[in-house]
Amino acid sequence: MDRVLSGMRPTGKLHIGHYFGALKNWVELQDKYDCFYFIADWHALTTNYENPEDIIALRKEMILDWLSVGIDIKKSTLFVQSKNIYHAELFLLLSMITPVSWLERCPTYKEIRNEIKDKDLSNLGFLSYPVLQTADIIIYNAKYVPVGVDQLPHLEISREIVRRFHYLYNGDLFVEPEGLLTNVPKLLGTDGRKMSKSYGNAIMLSEEPKSVEKKIKTMMTDTNRKLRSDPGNPEVCPVFDYHKVFSDEEERSFVTDGCKNATIGCIDCKKVLIKNILSFLEPIQAKRAEYEKIIDDLDEFLSKTQQKANDVAAGTVKKVRKVLRI
Numbered sequence: 001m002d003r004v005l006s007g008m009r010p011t012g013k014l015h016i017g018h019y020f021g022a023l024k025n026w027v028e029l030q031d032k033y034d035c036f037y038f039i040a041d042w043h044a045l046t047t048n049y050e051n052p053e054d055i056i057a058l059r060k061e062m063i064l065d066w067l068s069v070g071i072d073i074k075k076s077t078l079f080v081q082s083k084n085i086y087h088a089e090l091f092l093l094l095s096m097i098t099p100v101s102w103l104e105r106c107p108t109y110k111e112i113r114n115e116i117k118d119k120d121l122s123n124l125g126f127l128s129y130p131v132l133q134t135a136d137i138i139i140y141n142a143k144y145v146p147v148g149v150d151q152l153p154h155l156e157i158s159r160e161i162v163r164r165f166h167y168l169y170n171g172d173l174f175v176e177p178e179g180l181l182t183n184v185p186k187l188l189g190t191d192g193r194k195m196s197k198s199y200g201n202a203i204m205l206s207e208e209p210k211s212v213e214k215k216i217k218t219m220m221t222d223t224n225r226k227l228r229s230d231p232g233n234p235e236v237c238p239v240f241d242y243h244k245v246f247s248d249e250e251e252r253s254f255v256t257d258g259c260k261n262a263t264i265g266c267i268d269c270k271k272v273l274i275k276n277i278l279s280f281l282e283p284i285q286a287k288r289a290e291y292e293k294i295i296d297d298l299d300e301f302l303s304k305t306q307q308k309a310n311d312v313a314a315g316t317v318k319k320v321r322k323v324l325r326i
């Protein structure tokens with residue numbers, strides 16, 4: 001089976017945006033590919049270097065969320081990046097051959113620097129994170145990396161670094177990774193802004209039913225529909241974007257007709273959505289509770305798959321050292 005690699009920064013408990021944007025796909029890929037999924041804790045440090053203790057605490061929460069949605073440790077190789085020192089060695093060697101200009105022109109680099117104003121991101125680690133990302137991927141000779149369209153430029157840098165390595169050292173050691181394009185449905189936060197835990201506008205996978213209900217009840221709707229008697233337009237309403245993901249066809253046409261003809265109110269519409277989100281979350285939360293009982297020490301739980309990842313990475317670095325004669 002071809003290998004797939006993907007990672008996630010341990011930023012805390014995950015929300016439905018993470019599920020529909022990545023995890024749902026990860027679960028499906030497990031049956032078709034040899035999947036390696038990792039906690040990208042070094043990547044988290046590139047922007048969150050002032051709070052390393054947070055990252056350690058959040059690893060377990062994230063793994064619990066992964067397992068609760070169906071990531072299966074018997075099918076996939078789950079591991080922690082910082083417990084595999086070979087990533088750092090390959091990163092160092094690749095950084096010798098990567099022109100700084102490639103990193104400076106990376107669109108995500110500029111975007112994030114513009115977006116995050118409250119942190120000093122003039123650090124080397126942040127500039128060079130596409131090199132670390134390249135090491136993460138090619139150390140496993142992963143053929144595919146699941147990505148959204150906006151992440152394609154990153155992968156292009158990885159492909160360029162691989163080509164440069166092969167050109168400089170006359171080798172053919174690495175697989176040039178390809179993007180596995182993922183369709184990400186539009187899901188804004190309940191206040192209409194980008195969904196983010198820090199804005200308090202996200203529905204978490206482990207969110208209490210009462211809290212879900214409250215968030216949906218106060219969720220932004222089509223702003224032109226001020227009165228129940230005003231017809232609305234589901235296509236501009238964030239609630240309807242959720243219906244597209246959580247409700248079946250019959251319910252969606254009930255909502256569409258009712259909204260356009262003002263025969264239902266937003267409360268009726270949201271009731272259907274609340275019912276569907278809660279029944280989506282229920283089995284996830286039940287599974288999470290089971291894993292919470294099983295997993296005491298995360299390192300111990302991941303020990304076998306971590307060892308497997310470390311062995312594969314060690315094998316690659318051994319070959320790289322041979323090529324570089326060091």
Ligand code: SF4
Binds near residue numbers: 232234240265
């Ligand atoms: S009825 Fe539903 S889709 Fe229409 S505006 Fe209200 S919440 Fe949005």
